[in-house]
Amino acid sequence: MVICKSTGAALAALILVGASPAHAAADLSTCNEDGFQAVLSPAAATLDARAAWLDRRTLLWPAAPEGFYRLYHSASAAIVARPGAPVRGADGALALAAGQAEISPAFAWLGNGAVLALAAADEARMAVLHQGQLVLVREDAQGKVLDATTVQVAGALDDLYAGAQQVPDLGVTPTAKSTTFKLWAPTARNVAVCTYDSGDGPARAITPLRFDAATGVWSATLPANLDGKYYRYAVDVHANGSGIVRNLVTDPYAVSLTTDSRRAYIADLAAPRLKPKGWDSTPAPARVQAQTDMSIYELHVRDFSINDASVSQANRGKYTAFTETGSHGMRHLAALARAGLTDVHLLPVYDIGSVPERHCDVPDTARLRGLPPDSDVQQQLVGLTRQTDCYNWGYDPYHYSAPEGSYSTKPADGARRIVELRQMVMALHDIGLRVGMDVVYNHTFLGGQAEKSVLDRIVPGYYHRLDARGAIERSTCCDNTATEHGMMGKLMTDSVALWAKHYRIDSFRFDLMGHQPRAVMEALQRRVDAAAGRHINLIGEGWNFGEVADGKRFVQASQLALNGSGIGTFSDRGRDAVRGGGAGDAGRDMLARQGYVNGLFYDPNGSAAQTKEELLKAADLVRVGLAGSVRTYPLTTYDGSVRKLADLDYAGQPAGYASAPGETVNYVENHDNQTLYDLNAFRLPLATGSADRARVQMLAAAINTFSQGVAYFHAGFDILRSKSLDRNSFESGDWFNRLDWTYRDNYFGTGLPPAADNGKDYALMRPVLANPALKATPADIAFARDTFRDLLAIRASSTLFRLRTADEIGQRLRFYNTGPQQVPTVIVGRLDGAGYAGAAYRSIAYLINVDKVAQRIAVPEEAERGYRLHPVQDRVEAGDQRVREAKYDKATGTFTVPARTAVVFVE
Structure with a gap:
């Protein structure tokens, strides 16, 4: 019997009489159900995965004592392993020999334990057995269960199917006379592809795929050019806790989708029909000869135009807003480019899991405008549409290589979003700006058997990083991916190469890059440069935390560990010294932790009790940033000693960490946390006039602009952007994320920010927001705008602000x-x-x-x-x-x- 779970109403249950799970073929009824999952054989038990395969033959069970070990297998997921009783429901068992073996660094985090090995004769069976249920059991002499666990599978799959990492064309390849589908799913029992003529019509066909035992790739070539059609896969696979399931799922390698990502789109990205006019003859601006030439403006696609009345209504919040070159926003970007800005970095534009693409709900803006500046009603009204307003920063990836549909004027059309994203890139290139892309390969929106999970519904337990009990790690906020596993690293690399080659993306900013291995990032750099035919700049967040911290699982792509790689990381040294405090300040710390530009010691605000020595230390850290945070630079410090920056302390770490200035990204504000204007509302003395508040912001801009390395600025920083004190506006809607390219309003004092992340500090925020003297005037905004452009022009005027090497800085x-x-x-x-x-x-x-x-x-x-x-x-x-x-x-x-x-x- 097949038990179905579906979000569709048409199909409640499908019963296949007299068919075993191995022979129950998927049919067209399977193809036509969104969110379809059929339970072909329910799980007999859910077990932790406290053991891990080290390779195809050996496994490690940490902390397990001596005993008799057997690996039980079942094609129908029927194993029952209860302590004190013999195992039931297994098709058979493999004997394991306990021994000693050196554990590779990739598995050392698990700890010591029993290292178990299969008999050589059993190795050949494992590829097939991985397609069913495997349970590792420790038994007593009478064959009764003492303990049981499933086994984390990545080590075995990476060994068994290492050749898959060389497969160049995973996904779909349409040609003039055929279309080839390739899906890596080595643990699947059956895979079929459902094809469709449209994004919402019935299936046209269902075709079984063939399995290649050498690579673990399922494939089929259909004798027709299906370019412009749609598809999904029906995958029969064992999932721990669910049994043998049939998942109707999209493709990890999808290049486009229909509305709300229900179906993947078949496209040859080199086809003329997907290229805007002039695409092949419009090169990227050649403004960056070295990474230190980069000056970056971080911008959210929807923020850019949703509040811009000079953009046509149909294009507001869309890729196509950038094609309206006469709009206020495009004139602003063009002016920045003329001044010396080199790059716009777009917050994620890949397919986002949390944003509805069919319809956007928005609060009543007329009512919002009429509320007091310190009211909590604004955030209540915004909260009513939080899940349906089409707003999110986008750090919840669903499909890594497909454009997000909510930014398209027609999300139901898989071609339209490709063309329109390219139009946006062309429009930015045309005004002299390179295009960077914020990418989030460190986690997925969802994992496991959730409907909006892709990877785990194809190869359960492989693509995500697991803890010692087999649960998905979530230190990054969501379901962490394991780019140290070969095919997850390949997926990331192939995806970045696609964006660079087919969308002419010039640079990438990797979210939480410290969760990736350095070796994978360096290999990615080589591969992406080759695919693009030019050097692609890579920068990212090199924070050291979570389950991978301090190299627990691999050498990380983190600040200290990337030294010498040429890949840039964001520097918190100058950031914290300039603005004060740290990234997550809350409560009284928002007032008490003044920084170098906002009054530390020399202009106390009445809440701070800082010393002259703290001011002197902050001044030294500002100089560290100005020197590019390079390790070798000798600085005369506040106590008179001369020390290399690597020997100066920053919160227990070396202040200087880079081998070259291009490895340092200098910033004082980005999309995370409060804007600098909002922080200064807390940290500057209340008596500070609005004109001086604008000057303070431009002092921070000057420090950032004059610092060796990459200069990075948050969109709106130059026009005193406020988010009404919101420290985490990722789903705060258009109201708290607005930009005003007419330079009349910076949107300070537009209501208390959403309570979920800010409510605990409402008592501090209310009097600040209610104070009209803290709001920027149009004159203040114009001053900041013009001064910022002057600073960009000064930086652009001389390579001395953009030195290439640590030796040159010295x-x-x-x-x-x-x-x-x-x-x-x-x-x-x-x-x-x-x-x-x-x-x-x-x-x-x-x-x-x-x-x-x-x-x-x-x-x-x-x-x-x-x-x-x-x-x-x-x-x-x-x-x-x-x-x-x-x-x-x-x-x-x-x-x-x-x-x-x-x-x-x-x-």
Whole structure:
């Protein structure tokens, strides 16, 4: 009997009389049910997976004592292994020999235990037995169960089917006369492909696939070109706890989909029908010769245009909004590109699991606008449509290689989303901006047998990282993937190569990259460069935490472990020093932990009790960031000692961690946590005027812009973006994530942010939001906008702000005003341009005064130089007119820097 579970109403149950699970063929009725899962043979028991295969022959049962071990197998998942009784329901058992073996680092995290080996004669049977239920049992001398567990399967599958990692064309390949389907599913018992003429019509055919025992790949070639059609797979497979199931599932290698990802789309991505006019003749801008040339603007597709009245209604929130070159938003991006911005990094545009694509509900914005600035009603109204408003940052991947449909004007059409995403890329390239993509291969939206799970419904227990009991690790928020497993690493690499080759993506930002192995990321770099025919820049979050922390499972792609790889990681050193505190500050810490630009010691806000020594340490960490956080740079520290940055402490880690500046991504704000404007609402003294608040934000921008390495900015940072204090706006809707490209409003004080992540701090937030003096004026926004563009232009004007190597930084960057006698509120840096390509100047001196008062800094070594204000700052229409008050006394080498001002002198 086949028991069906389905979200569709048409099919409640399917009964196949007289057929065993191995012979129950899928039919067209299977194909036509969304969310279909048939239980072909229910599980007799659910067991933890406390043991793991080390390879095809040996396995490890951690902490297991001596005893008699057998591996029981059942094609119908009928095994019952209860302590104190013999095993029932098995088709047979394999004897295992206990022995000693060196555990590879990949499995050392499990700990010591019994290492068990199959007899050599049994090895050949294992490929077939993996297609059923396997239970490892420790028995007493009478054959009664002492303990039982299932076995984590990845080690065996990676050994048995290593050749699958070389299969170049997983997924679907349509040609003029045929279409080939390939799916890696080595533990499946049967696989068939359902094909459809449309995204919502009935199935046209169901075709069984053939199994290749060498690779574990199921395949079929149909004698027709199905380009433009749709498909799904029916996979019969054993899933622990569910039994033998038949899953109707999409393809991990899907390149597009229909509405709400119900069916995968068949497409030749090189076909002319999927290319916008001019696609093949429009190259990416050649503005980045080295990774340090990158200056990045992080932007969410929906945020970009949903609030822009200059965009046609049909295109708001869509890929196609970027094609309206006369809109306020596109004019803003074009101006940034002219100033020197090189890249727009898009928050995820792959298929997102949590966003409905058919219809978006939105709250009544007219009512929202009429509410008080500190009201909690706004977040209540936004919360009513939280699950149906089509808003999410997108860190919940469903299909890694298919464009998200909610950003398409016609999500039901698998072709339209491909074309429109390419149109967006073309539009950004046309205004001189390269396109980066935020990718999240560290987890999936869901795992196991959930309806919106893909990987686990095809190869259960393989693609996700498991803990010592076999449960999926969730340290990243969701179901962690295991890119250390060969085919998950391949899926990630193949996916990135597809985006780079077929969508001309120029760079990638890897979410929680520290959860990937360094070796896989380095191999990915080589493969993606080859696929694209050019170098693709890779950066990512190198945070060290979770079950992989400190190299527990592999050498990570984390800050310290990526040293020397050329892959960039986000630096928290300068970030925390500049804005104060840490990434997750809450409660009184939001007020008390002032930073370098917002008053640490020199302008206390009444809640902080920080010392001058803390200010001096922060100034040193700012210099660390300005020097690219490279390990070898010698810095004269606040106590007068000269130490390499690798020898300076940052929260128990080396402050300098990179081998080259291109391995450092400098930032003070991104989509996570509060915006800097919102943090400053807490940390600056309440008496700080709105004009000074804008100046403080631009001081942070100056530090980031002048820092060696990659410069990274959150969209709206340059127009004082506020999210009304929201620390986690990933599903806070358009209301809390708006951008105003008309520069009239920064949206501070538009209601208390959603209670789920902010409610515990409402008592602190209410008076802040209710204070009208804290809201930016249009004049403040215009000042920040223009000053930011000036800073970008200064960075772009000279390669001295974008040095390529650690040695060049050591030779050409010098800090003055350091040591015990320094004025700690002023940073003075000098860059030597003698003989350096693209330097434009013999030397550059930059000074950043974060204090409320002007400062005079004597630098005798800089006397008798021909310094003048940088041409960008020495013009009538400069963004920051105060810089024109800055002075350089040639006779004494003394610089005068106005209050809260960053100034650049050139020779």
